[in-house]
Amino acid sequence: MSPFTGSTPRTETWRHLGYAVDARGVATVTLARPEKLNALTFGAYADLRDLLAELSREKTVRALVLTGHGRGFCSGGDVDEIIGATLAMDTAQLLDFNRMTGQVVRALREAPFPVVAAVHGVAAGAGAVLALAADFRIADPGARFAFLFTRVGLSGGDMGAAYLLPRVVGLGHATRLLMLGDPVRAPEAERIGLISELAGEGRADEAALALAHRLADGPALAHAQTKALLTAELDMPLAAAVELDAATQALLMHGEDYAEFHAAFTGKRPPRWQGR
16 A cells, blocks of 8 residues: 555545544544444445545554444345345446445455454354454354345355455355355354354453554564455465565565564563564
C-alpha cells in the first residue's frame, strides 16, 4: 500500500462501523448493528474496504481487532438491504458489488498488520468469511460459524471462501462446510483448525485484545513481512518461496529492529521494537 496520498483527507467518522485506536497502536473495528446481529449493508462493506485501505496506507496501527456489538459477530449480508436490492440489479451492478465484497477480504489479508477476529455468537455467510480472512480467530465456547451461500442458491465460493477455507481447514472440511452450509460450533471449529484459540465464556473480545496488544508490542515490520509471505507463498513453488524468503530476510537484516535485538540480547534487556 503506497504511503502517498492525493487531496482526499483522512476519514474522521465512519458511519457504518465503530472505530477506536488505543495508545499501544491497537485499532478496534466494531460491526455495529446489534439489532440485526450486525448484518452487513452496502455501506458497511464500503466502510470496511475504505477504512482498511486508510490504515494500511498510514501504517500507524500495529494490530487490529475485528468484533461485533451485541449478541453476535456478524450474521452476513442483510436480507432486505442487500439480497432484496440485488434482485433488481443488472449484471454490471452485481459484478461491482461482488468485487467490492472481495476487496474487503483482500484488504484484510493484505493489510500490513495482524488482524484478530473476536467471534461470539453467530458468524454466518459474509460474517464467517470476514472472520476467516483474519490472521487469528478467537472464539467464545458458544460461537458458531456457517458458510450459508448455497443455502440462498449461490456458490459457496463467495468472497474468496473457496480459496481461503481449504488452506485453513483442508479440502475435505472446506467442501463440507461450503457445500452444505451446516453450522460449525466452537469445539468442532477448534478441532478442525478454524479458530486459533477458544476463549472462556464471554471473553473472546478480552482474549482478542490481549493477543492484539502482544502483537502490537512486538516487531511490527517482522509481523508485516511474515503475513505478506504467508499470503504470497500459498501458491508458489518451493524454489520461488525460499528465494522470496531470502530476499526478505536480507532486507530485514538491515533493519533497526534486527540490530536492536542484538543490542538488547548483549545488554541483557528486553528489546525496544521500533517497527523499522
